[in-house]
Amino acid sequence: MSSGRHSLEVGTVRFLTTTRGYDELAARPYADVLIIGGGINGLATFRALALQGVDVALVERDDFVSGASAASSHMIHGGIRYLENGEFRLVHEAVTERNALLRTAPHYVRPLQTTIPIFSTFSGVLTAPLRFLRHGKGRARERGAALIKIGLVIYDSFSRGGGIFGGGTVPRHAFHGRRRSLALLPELNPDVKYTATYWDASLHDPERLALDVLRDARSVGGEGSGSRARAANYTAAIGAQGGHVLLRDAETGRETTFAASVVLNTSGPWTDGTNLALGDPTRYMGGTKGSHIVLDHPELLAATGGRELFFENEDGRIVLIYPLKGRVLVGTTDLEHDMGDPIVCTEAEVDYFIDLIAQVLPAIAVDRARIVYRFAGVRPLPGHGDLAPGFVSRDYRIESAPLVGGQATVLSLVGGKWTTFRASAEHLADRALELLAQPRRRSTKGVPIGGGRGFPTTERSRQQWIATHTGALDPARVATLLDRYGTVAASVIAAIARDAADAPLEHAPGYSSGELRYLASAESVVHLDDLLLRRTSLAFIGGATPEAAREIAAAVAPVLGWDAARVGAEVERGLAGVHAADPAWTGASAR
Numbered sequence: 001m002s003s004g005r006h007s008l009e010v011g012t013v014r015f016l017t018t019t020r021g022y023d024e025l026a027a028r029p030y031a032d033v034l035i036i037g038g039g040i041n042g043l044a045t046f047r048a049l050a051l052q053g054v055d056v057a058l059v060e061r062d063d064f065v066s067g068a069s070a071a072s073s074h075m076i077h078g079g080i081r082y083l084e085n086g087e088f089r090l091v092h093e094a095v096t097e098r099n100a101l102l103r104t105a106p107h108y109v110r111p112l113q114t115t116i117p118i119f120s121t122f123s124g125v126l127t128a129p130l131r132f133l134r135h136g137k138g139r140a141r142e143r144g145a146a147l148i149k150i151g152l153v154i155y156d157s158f159s160r161g162g163g164i165f166g167g168g169t170v171p172r173h174a175f176h177g178r179r180r181s182l183a184l185l186p187e188l189n190p191d192v193k194y195t196a197t198y199w200d201a202s203l204h205d206p207e208r209l210a211l212d213v214l215r216d217a218r219s220v221g222g223e224g225s226g227s228r229a230r231a232a233n234y235t236a237a238i239g240a241q242g243g244h245v246l247l248r249d250a251e252t253g254r255e256t257t258f259a260a261s262v263v264l265n266t267s268g269p270w271t272d273g274t275n276l277a278l279g280d281p282t283r284y285m286g287g288t289k290g291s292h293i294v295l296d297h298p299e300l301l302a303a304t305g306g307r308e309l310f311f312e313n314e315d316g317r318i319v320l321i322y323p324l325k326g327r328v329l330v331g332t333t334d335l336e337h338d339m340g341d342p343i344v345c346t347e348a349e350v351d352y353f354i355d356l357i358a359q360v361l362p363a364i365a366v367d368r369a370r371i372v373y374r375f376a377g378v379r380p381l382p383g384h385g386d387l388a389p390g391f392v393s394r395d396y397r398i399e400s401a402p403l404v405g406g407q408a409t410v411l412s413l414v415g416g417k418w419t420t421f422r423a424s425a426e427h428l429a430d431r432a433l434e435l436l437a438q439p440r441r442r443s444t445k446g447v448p449i450g451g452g453r454g455f456p457t458t459e460r461s462r463q464q465w466i467a468t469h470t471g472a473l474d475p476a477r478v479a480t481l482l483d484r485y486g487t488v489a490a491s492v493i494a495a496i497a498r499d500a501a502d503a504p505l506e507h508a509p510g511y512s513s514g515e516l517r518y519l520a521s522a523e524s525v526v527h528l529d530d531l532l533l534r535r536t537s538l539a540f541i542g543g544a545t546p547e548a549a550r551e552i553a554a555a556v557a558p559v560l561g562w563d564a565a566r567v568g569a570e571v572e573r574g575l576a577g578v579h580a581a582d583p584a585w586t587g588a589s590a591r
Helices: 020-028 040-050 080-085 086-103 127-134 145-159 178-184 206-217 270-278 298-303 347-360 420-438 459-470 476-496 515-523 530-535 546-560 565-577
Strands: 005-010 013-018 030-036 058-061 109-116 174-177 192-204 229-232 235-241 244-249 256-265 288-295 308-312 317-323 327-331 370-377 397-402 409-414
Touching: 005 317, 020 058, 020 229, 020 235, 020 244, 030 040, 030 420, 040 058, 040 145, 040 178, 040 420, 058 565, 080 086, 086 109, 086 145, 086 192, 086 420, 109 145, 109 178, 145 192, 174 178, 174 327, 206 476, 206 530, 235 270, 235 459, 256 270, 256 420, 270 409, 288 347, 317 347, 317 459, 327 347, 327 565, 347 370, 397 420, 409 420, 459 476, 476 515, 515 530, 530 546, 530 565, 546 565
Parallel strands: 030 058, 030 256, 058 229, 109 308, 256 409
Antiparallel strands: 005 013, 109 192, 174 192, 235 244, 244 256, 288 327, 288 370, 308 317, 317 327, 397 409
16 A cells, blocks of 8 residues: 555564655655645545546545544535525535445445435425525524425436446435335334435445545555655645745654645644645635544434434534444534634533434434444635535635745645535646646546456356455454455455464454554554544444454554564554544543
């Protein structure tokens, strides 16, 4: 996954380890383009430029995809509710990109049946247009069946030709009355009058898809400091100096100036902070906080019927109950947020989530004891004054300014979302190519991503893939790894087979020590929380326990060069990272 590599022997096992990204940048401190921000939009732009043969570098002050991109609702969706805002261009683009991702990233993006419970017939038909004209002002009114029907008819028109099921079309929405709705979902609130069901897409592993995007870019860049696609995590852009960008290695404190003709600011909600550090006090952003909770609740999981429940709370906010990885994801809020404040899921938000579950599935008891994970993030929305958060545009734009004291141009991405990451990255890459006076060589449209390349999409091809890669590992293990990594699993399988010390982990079922050592050596892992939160799903499912953290830290310590003291520090840091959004967490011994 990384460019510079060297060998490390641990006992009789030889690992390929990666050179620190900062070292590669410091060895050759210049590129045509420098990208600041390693969320999905920055990584996708990195990939788009690397595929053009552009000499491009990327820096991220923390771990890759650890900011706003790590706090998504795990959906790739067309944004049906944006129709009420009149954002028809965005909805059309989002539906197009959703359908494309089902083909280019089928290992992580999969069809998602979505049902909307409806409790009135005509509510909102008159107030919705008025709220649109008033830019979200006025009292929220429930969206009734008539209004939702209108929206779904328009949505269907955008969704035709999608190809979710390979037949060139996406199934049209379906409406059911109360009796049929309760037959399909018996635990629904008996006051329901209708349900509307349509299809969107789920994003099973956002962080791993982002890492695939990063891997794709690095794979075409070449090796070492001479690579034309270099990326460094834990490397911050802290200022401008002599017309260059000043970079700091967060691990060692070392600094270097880096020269580029074009600087792309893809810092998401921190965009204004990055520009301020570069000497330009912009006021582009006005993000809102969204929190989620994850519940281990078999009864609630069964009540969803395997589909997402997507509905309107009493305050007009669209919320969701979503089965994923054997757990239930509940979200999200939409609250004004000062970027100087901690980004946490508050107790008031937890109360909000528990209350909304009771509104839709009143017979199912839910309390805090069922919560296994909380997370919160800030959407990279543009500044919006007194406009209601739900009416702030989810579209994106690009702002341009000169780098203070230099000849470089700084392009800032304002907005952007998971669903449209490829499209926004291509637009940003086009602007950079214009500034470099370089022609576009190819589009990223339709190009498979990472483990989606050659991914078996039928049961027959799946079994063939598993049989081909079964050898040292049994078929069930190979199947698990295919589901976890897509066809990148071939590299994971090979690494595990070479690791004579590989053994199942007692406190992280489904993972093995050799698998974790491979991730640590090949995927730019610096800290334990990189593994617990982003290279695996352990935190999400509630599996990042103190016992699991200690076991994993011990397994990867030889690869990462950790002594006993460092292992202890990493366990504390890792558990704190897992619970960073949980203000009730007080330390490793608390859970």
